Amino acid sequence: MIKSGFVAIIGKPNVGKSSLLNKLIGEKIAITSPTPETTRNRILGALTTNEYQIIFVDTPGMGKNFNLLSKKLTEVSKASMDDNDVIYYVVDRKYHESQKEVIEYFKEHQLKVFLVINKIDLMKTKEIDEIIISYMNLYDFQAFVPVSSITGQNLDKLIELTLKELPEDGLLFPEDFVSNQTERMRMMELIREKILLHTKEEIPHSVAVVIENIFYNEELDQYDVYADILVEKSSQKQILIGKNGEKIKTIGTAARLDINKTLKTKVHLVLWVKVKKDWRNDERMLTNLGIGEDY
Ligand SMILES: Nc1nc2c(ncn2[C@@H]2O[C@H](COP(=O)(O)OP(=O)(O)OP(=O)(O)O)[C@@H](O)[C@H]2O)c(=O)[nH]1
Ligand SMILES: [Mg+2]
Structure with a gap:
């Protein structure tokens, strides 16, 4: 019987959880960006x-709850900790008080947690040691594993x-199962990723992407994808469109090229x-x- 199980990847925003998932799988499944x-x-x-099937579960970063969106993201992340065989608690720096709550949660539920110290390509050995020491007496971690999700x-x-x-539970999903993300979701996310990469400050947090329609264009053997980009204020709309729509x-060009590369799908994007x-505070919109949502 082959070994199998679920591994939840949790941690603060921006520590490299999604980068870790992608590197472990060897495919860009989750989008990543320098923005929390x-x-x-x-x-x-x-x-x-x-010999095995490991199902990794990437989660939103657990951060401060500024609005309903942040609150929901933290909830999703917390809910992801239960019912998993193993947890990777990803960190990229020394322990800080703000992590106390999650450590308490580990204790209360007696979870099997690996402390994964990420971004070691940017660190000296001494720094890695200091990070490990700062977490050592907080919880009975299964192991301390310094990694780099880039290298x-x-x-x-x-x-x-x-x-x-x-x-040794056997296959949990069919052999060829890679991700729960549909092509449509992955397109939506790749468009959002390019917005995050090309905008600053409050814009990345204020953006949502909704794919309205996808049509197959037989003549050109491509998909025409109509997507709405939602922002919260008209000033943000101006910034996103830019001077002369530049x-x-x-953003559209970068997204098209990446969809082409990552999903191996030729698309023509129409962005509004x-x-x-x-x-972000609208319950119905978030739904x-x-x-x-849980999958
Ligand atoms: N140098 C270096 N950079 C990394 C590493 N892992 C992630 N990064 C960078 O860190 C930033 C955040 O990475 P993400 O994978 O999006 O982080 P995340 O934890 O999923 O963030 P949220 O989804 O916002 O919670 C990106 O700019 C990554 O390129 C690493 O091992 N080394
Ligand atoms: Mg992420």
Whole structure:
């Protein structure tokens, strides 16, 4: 019987959880960016070999709750901690008081947690040691594993240690299952990723992408994708469109090229920027966007 199980990847925003998922799977499943709160849903990625199947669960970062969106993101992340065989608690710096609550949660539920110190390609050995020491007496972690989600350093070790904790339960998903993300969701996310990369300050947090329609164009063998980009204020709409529409054009081109590369799908994108006042505090809007939903 092959070994299998679920591994939840949790941690503060921006520590590299989605980058870790992608590197472990070897495919860009989750979008990543230097802006906190990039991930807004639970994203599953499967790593299947002849000997094991690990289902990694990427989660939104647990941060401060400024609005209903942030609150829901933290809720999704917390809910993801239960019912998993193993947890990767990803950090990129020393312990801070703001992490007390999550450590308490580990204790209360007696969870099997690996402390994954990420971004070691940017660190000296001394710094890595200091980070480990700062967490050492807080919880009985299964192991401390320093990794890099960019270079892939130590990920084989992380998998090896994880497999020791997984039962011989056989396949949980079909052999060829890679992710719970549909093509449509991945397109939407890739468009959002380019917005995050090409805008600053409050814009990335104020943006949502909704794909309205997808038509197959037989003549050109491509998909015409109509997407709305929602922002909260008309000033944000102006910034996103840019002078002579240059900004939205740059975003559209980058998104088209990445959809082409990542999903191996030729698309023509039609992007519309719309103002949807305070959508981040609108329960119905968040539900429509699938935020807070469980798969
Ligand atoms: N140098 C370096 N950068 C990394 C590493 N892992 C992630 N990053 C960078 O850190 C930033 C955040 O990465 P994400 O993977 O989006 O982080 P996240 O934890 O998923 O963030 P949220 O979804 O917002 O919670 C990106 O700019 C990544 O390129 C790493 O191992 N080394
Ligand atoms: Mg993420």
